[in-house]
Amino acid sequence: MSTILSIAGRGIPVRGNDIDTDRIMPARYLKVVSFEGLEQHVFEDDRKTNRGPHPFGDMRYQDASVLVVNSNFGCGSSREHAPQGLARFGIKAMIGESFSEIFLGNCSVLGVPCFTADHATIDSLQSLIEHAPDTIVDANVETGVISAGPLRFQASMPTAVRDAFVQGKWDPTMMLLDKFDEVRGVAKHLPYVAGF
Amino acid sequence: MADTLFHKVWNAHKVRTLPSGQTQLFIGLHLIHEVTSPQAFDMIRQHGWKVAFPERTVATIDHIVPTSSQRRPFLDVMAEEMTVALERNCKEFGIKLYLPDALEQGIVHVIGPQLGLTQPGMTIACGDSHTSTHGAFGAIAMGIGTSQVRDVLASQCLAVEPLKVRRIVVDGQLASGVYAKDVILTIIRTLGVQGGVGYAYEYGGTTLDAMSMDERMTICNMSIEGGARAGYVNPDDTTFAYLKGRKFAPSGAAWDKAVTWWRSMASDKNANYDDVVTLNAPSIEPTVTWGINPGQSVGVGERIPSNADPEALAYMGFDANMPIRGTKIDVAFIGSCTNGRISDIEEAARIVKGHKVAKHVKALMVPGSREVAQEAERRGLHQVFIDAGFEWRGAGCSMCLAMNPDKLEGRQVCASSSNRNFKGRQGSPTGRTLLMSPAMVAAAAITGEVADVREMLEAVPA
Numbered sequence: 001m002s003t004i005l006s007i008a009g010r011g012i013p014v015r016g017n018d019i020d021t022d023r024i025m026p027a028r029y030l031k032v033v034s035f036e037g038l039e040q041h042v043f044e045d046d047r048k049t050n051r052g053p054h055p056f057g058d059m060r061y062q063d064a065s066v067l068v069v070n071s072n073f074g075c076g077s078s079r080e081h082a083p084q085g086l087a088r089f090g091i092k093a094m095i096g097e098s099f100s101e102i103f104l105g106n107c108s109v110l111g112v113p114c115f116t117a118d119h120a121t122i123d124s125l126q127s128l129i130e131h132a133p134d135t136i137v138d139a140n141v142e143t144g145v146i147s148a149g150p151l152r153f154q155a156s157m158p159t160a161v162r163d164a165f166v167q168g169k170w171d172p173t174m175m176l177l178d179k180f181d182e183v184r185g186v187a188k189h190l191p192y193v194a195g196f
Numbered sequence: 197m198a199d200t201l202f203h204k205v206w207n208a209h210k211v212r213t214l215p216s217g218q219t220q221l222f223i224g225l226h227l228i229h230e231v232t233s234p235q236a237f238d239m240i241r242q243h244g245w246k247v248a249f250p251e252r253t254v255a256t257i258d259h260i261v262p263t264s265s266q267r268r269p270f271l272d273v274m275a276e277e278m279t280v281a282l283e284r285n286c287k288e289f290g291i292k293l294y295l296p297d298a299l300e301q302g303i304v305h306v307i308g309p310q311l312g313l314t315q316p317g318m319t320i321a322c323g324d325s326h327t328s329t330h331g332a333f334g335a336i337a338m339g340i341g342t343s344q345v346r347d348v349l350a351s352q353c354l355a356v357e358p359l360k361v362r363r364i365v366v367d368g369q370l371a372s373g374v375y376a377k378d379v380i381l382t383i384i385r386t387l388g389v390q391g392g393v394g395y396a397y398e399y400g401g402t403t404l405d406a407m408s409m410d411e412r413m414t415i416c417n418m419s420i421e422g423g424a425r426a427g428y429v430n431p432d433d434t435t436f437a438y439l440k441g442r443k444f445a446p447s448g449a450a451w452d453k454a455v456t457w458w459r460s461m462a463s464d465k466n467a468n469y470d471d472v473v474t475l476n477a478p479s480i481e482p483t484v485t486w487g488i489n490p491g492q493s494v495g496v497g498e499r500i501p502s503n504a505d506p507e508a509l510a511y512m513g514f515d516a517n518m519p520i521r522g523t524k525i526d527v528a529f530i531g532s533c534t535n536g537r538i539s540d541i542e543e544a545a546r547i548v549k550g551h552k553v554a555k556h557v558k559a560l561m562v563p564g565s566r567e568v569a570q571e572a573e574r575r576g577l578h579q580v581f582i583d584a585g586f587e588w589r590g591a592g593c594s595m596c597l598a599m600n601p602d603k604l605e606g607r608q609v610c611a612s613s614s615n616r617n618f619k620g621r622q623g624s625p626t627g628r629t630l631l632m633s634p635a636m637v638a639a640a641a642i643t644g645e646v647a648d649v650r651e652m653l654e655a656v657p658a
Contacts, residue, residue, distance in 0.1 A: 016507070018389055018489050022618040026625070027597045031260060031274040033234040033281045035342075045625035072390040072423065075489075076618060077597075078325040079232065080341035101393060101425040102325055105356070106341035160217030160357055169216045172355035173243075173347050176220055179212065180248075183353060186211050186222045187249070191457045192315060193224065196450035 003168040004111055004141055007093040009065030011137040011148065012055050013126035014043075019069065020076035021103065025085050027077075038085035056089070060133040068126050068137075069096035070119070074103025083107045093139045095146060095155060097122050108161050111170050113141050115155035125151060141165045198464035201317075201430055202361045202396050205336045205461060209319045211353060218355040224318035225335075226253040226348045227304045228291070230260055230278040231599070232323030236345035237285040249352040250290040254313060255282060257295060258303045259599045263562050263589035266296040275600065289349070300443075302565020302591045305329040305533035309413065310567055312442025316431035316458035321348055326533045326615065328419040331428030332412035333435055334461060336396070338426050359426065360394055360470035363463075365401035368477035373650035375543070376411035377535060377613070377633035379403065381483040381493050383415075383475065384422040389491040392424025395470070398463060399429050403477040409438040410539040417534045418615050421490040430462040482649055484520050485617045485631040487512060492617075493631070496521050496648045511619055512628055513607070521646050523630065526608040528559040528586075528641035529622075530634045532596040535613035536564025540634040541572050545580045547638035547652055553585035554644030560602065561586045562594040586641070598623025611640035 029041040047057040055061050067086065073096045074082060083106045086094075094107065095115045107114050117125075128135060128149055137148040141162060144155045164170040176183075187193045211220040228236075233255070240247065247253065260275040270276040279295070286293040294300040300307055305326050308314040316334035320327060325339035344354055364387075366379060384391075397419050404412065412429045419427025429435075436455055439445045446454040481495030487508035494500060500509070504516045514523075530536070530544050541563065553559045561581045563569035569591055572578050578588045595602040596614035603623025604610055610622055610629050617629035630646065639649040 020489070020616075020618045022597075022616070022621050026620055027599050028623070030231050031272075031278065031599060033278060034238070035235055045620045049620075049625040072393065075389060075423065076325065076420075076616060078323060078327075078339035078341055080235075080323075080343060083341070098390065098393060100423065102339050102341065102420075105344065109341065109343040109347075158357060164216035164218065167216065169214070171343075172214065172216070172218070173245075173350050175214050175216065176347055176351035176353045176355060177245075180351070182211050183220075183222060183248070183351060186209065187352070190208065190222070190224065191453070192318060192446075193252075196446050196453040196457065 001168045001171055004113060004165040004170065006138065006140045007066060007113065008136055008138040009092060010063055010133060011066045011068050011129035011135065012061040012064035013068045013129045014055050015070060015126060017071045018075055019073050021074055021079050021082040022076055024074065024082040025079060030079055030081050035081065035084040038081055039088035042085040042089050063090065065090050065092040066137040066139060067091045067094045068122060068129060069094060070122060071097035073099050075100040078102045080106045083110055083112060087112055095122065095125065095139065108164065108170055109172065113139070113157060113165055115139060115144065115146060115157055117153060117155045121153050198466040200361050200398065200463040200467045200469065201334055201428060201461055202336060202359065202398065205317055205319060206358055214355055216355065218357055221319060221354050221356050223321045223348050223352055223354060224252065225313055225320045227308055227322035228253060228255045228345060229304050229324065230257045230282045232342050233285065233345055234278065234281045235342050236349055239346045240349055245350045247289040247291065247349045252352060253291045253349065255286050255291050255293040256301055256304055256307055257282060259593045259597065261296060261592040262600050263592050263594050263602060266590045296590065299566050299570065302567065303533045303536060303593055305417065306536060306564035306568065309333065309409065310565060312439050312445030315439065316435060317461040321354060325420045326417050328425065328427045329413050329417040329533055331416040331419065331426055332409060334428055334431035334458065336426055336428065339420060359396040361398055362395045362471040362473060363398045363400060363469045365472065365474045366399065366403040366477050367401040367474065368403060370403060370477050370480060373482055373635065373653045374480050375633040375635060376407060376414040378480050378483040379477065380415045380418040381490065381631065382480050384418065384491045385493045386475065387422055387473065389421060389489050390423045392419065392422040395424050397422065397424040397427035399427060404429055408539060409434060410537045414534055418490065421615055431458045482633065482636050484636065484646055486514055486520050488617060488619050490615065490617060490631060494520055496646065521648060523646040524609065525557060525611045525640050525645060527604060527610040528557055528637050529595045529610055529612045529614065530637050531562030531564060531594050532614035533564065534615040535634045536562060536568065538568050538571050540613065541568065541577055544634040544638040545577045547635050547649060548584045548642065549580050551584055551642045553641045557641050557644050559586040559641040560589060560595060562589045563591050566591045595622050597621060611637045611646065613637045
C-alpha cells in the first residue's frame with residue numbers, strides 16, 4: 001500500500017461548526033449499493049435549498065483538493081457515504097479545528113488525512129483561500145506543517161494515524177489479518193465466545 | 197488495580213498493538229443492516245476474503261423498510277434492491293438475517309438487546325452511529341463506517357485508538373413527566389455536542405441505578421449526539437433480570453458463570469476517570485430542542501436563549517427569547533432506536549388515551565421492532581393510538597431519517613421522539629424537527645403544539 005506523505009492543492013473553505021454528515025450527504029443518497037457517483041450530491045441541500053451560495057457550488061473552488069473546516073466537522077451519522085462523496089469530489093486532505101470521531105476514522109481508512117489547528121489559524125487559512133482561491137495549500141503529513149501563500153503553521157494529527165499514512169499502513173485490513181492466530185487466541189479466552 | 201469497565205473490556209478484547217500504533221480490537225458482536233453493508237461485502241469479494249466469524253454477525257433491515265405495507269417486493273425499487281443485496285450477501289457468507297417476515301425483525305439497536313445478543317462485557321460494532329445504545333448493558337459499542345464493516349467481516353477486528361472515560365453522575369429522582377430522554381438532552385445541552393469527542397461516557401448515579409433497561413438504552417443511544425462514540429452503564433441486577441430467558445442469553449449452568457463474569461467487568465468503586473461531571477435529576481424539566489443540533493434545547497417552560505445561534509434561528513424560523521411552548525406542530529413522530537420500545541409506547545399511550553390528535557397534525561406511531569409491535573397489540577395499546585387518530589405502523593427507522601416513504605414535506609414542524617434535529621434530517625431539505633420524549637410528542641400531537649406533558653399527566657392515574 002502506498003505511503004501518504006504530503007498533499008498539495010487548492011483549498012475549499014466550508015465555514016461553520018457542527019456540520020453533520022446528513023448535510024454532507026443527505027440520507028436519500030444512501031439508497032445505493034455502491035459509492036459511485038456520490039460526489040454529485042455532496043452538500044446538495046445546502047447548495048440547492050438552504051443557504052444560497054455554497055463553496056461546493058462555487059466555480060472558484062471546483063478543482064480544490066484540501067477542505068478547510070471549523071469544529072466538530074462530520075458529526076452525527078456514521079455514514080461513510082459522506083467522506084466517500086468528498087473523496088470522489090477530489091478532496092485529498094482536510095484541515096479543521098476538530099473532527100467527529102467516527103468521521104475521522106472513516107477518512108483515515110480512505111487515505112484522507114485530517115489535520116487540526118486552532119480557531120484563529122483555521123480562520124486565517126479560510127480567509128486566505130476565500131481571497132485567493134488559486135493559492136496552493138501544502139499539507140505535510142510527516143511534519144504536520146501546513147503552508148499556503150504567506151501562511152505557515154504547525155497542525156496536529158493523532159500519532160498512530162500519522163504513522164499509518166507515513167508507513168503506508170492506513171488501510172488496516174491486511175494488518176488485521178496478519179496475525180490471525182492471535183485473533184483466535186483472544187476469541188478463545190473470551191467467556192462469552194467459549195459459552196461461559 | 198481498580199479500573200473502569202471501559203478499560204477492562206478493552207483489555208480483554210485487545211489482540212495486539214498494530215505496526216501503525218493503533219489497537220487491534222476483537223469485536224464480540226457485529227450487527228449489520230442494508231444501508232452500510234453492501235459495499236463492504238463487495239470489497240470482501242473483490243479481495244477474495246472470507247467472513248472470519250460469520251456466527252458473530254447478525255443482520256436485519258430497518259432503515260429503508262416501508263412501515264405502511266411491508267409486503268415484498270417493496271414498491272421502492274432501490275429499497276427492494278438493497279434488501280435483495282443483503283439477502284444474497286448473508287446467504288453467500290452464512291450470516292443470520294432477520295427480514296420483516298420474521299418476528300425478530302426491527303431496528304438493529306432494538307433487536308440486539310431484545311434477542312439477548314447484546315450482553316455485558318462485549319465489544320459491539322455496527323455501521324450505524326447509534327450503536328452506542330448497546331452500552332446500556334455494560335458493553336463497549338461503537339458506530340463504524342463501511343470500510344470498517346469490511347474489516348470486521350474479514351477479521352472480526354477493528355483498528356482503533358482507546359478513548360478517555362468521563363463519568364457522568366446523575367443523582368436523585370426525576371419528577372413525573374420527566375424521562376430518560378430529558379436526562380440525555382440535558383446532558384448534551386450541558387456538555388455540548390462536541391463535549392464527548394475523544395471520550396466514552398460512563399453514566400451512573402442513583403437516577404441511572406433506578407432506570408429500566410429501556411431508559412438506559414435511551415440515554416446511551418444519544419451519547420454520539422454529545423460527541424461520545426460510546427456510552428455505557430455498568431451492568432447490575434436490572435441488566436441481568438432483563439437478559440434472563442432471552443433467545444441468545446446464556447442459560448442453565450452458563451447463566452450463573454455469565455453473571456459472575458459480567459459483575460467482574462463493572463467499573464470498580466475507586467476507579468479513576470479522566471473526568472467526572474455531576475447532574476441533579478430533580479432539577480431536570482421536560483426538554484425540547486429549538487435548533488439544528490441536539491445540544492440546542494430548553495426546558496419546556498423556558499424561552500429560546502437570547503444568544504441563540506443565528507443560523508439555527510434562521511433555519512427554524514424562530515426568534516431569540518421566544519417561548520418554545522405553544523410552537524405549532526404539523527407532524528408527530530413516536531419511534532426510532534432512541535424511543536421506539538414498549539415502555540415508550542406505554543407511556544405515550546397514557547397521555548393519548550381518551551383524546552384525539554389535533555386536526556392539523558399527522559401523527560405516526562412506529563414500533564421499534566416487530567416484537568415491540570406485537571407486545572403492544574397484545575395489550576391493546578395500538579387501539580389507543582388508532583382511536584386517537586394516530587397511524588399505527590410496521591417496525592423500522594421510519595421518519596427518524598426518512599430513508600423510506602415517511603418524510604416531512606416542505607417546512608413542516610415535527611415533534612419527534614428521535615435523536616437528530618439536523619437540517620433536512622426528516623426527509624425534507626427545509627423540514628424542522630423538535631426533539632422531545634415520547635410522552636411530550638403525544639402531548640404535542642393532541643394539543644397541536646408544544647405542550648407541557650406534566651399538566652396532562654395530572655389528569656391521568658399512574
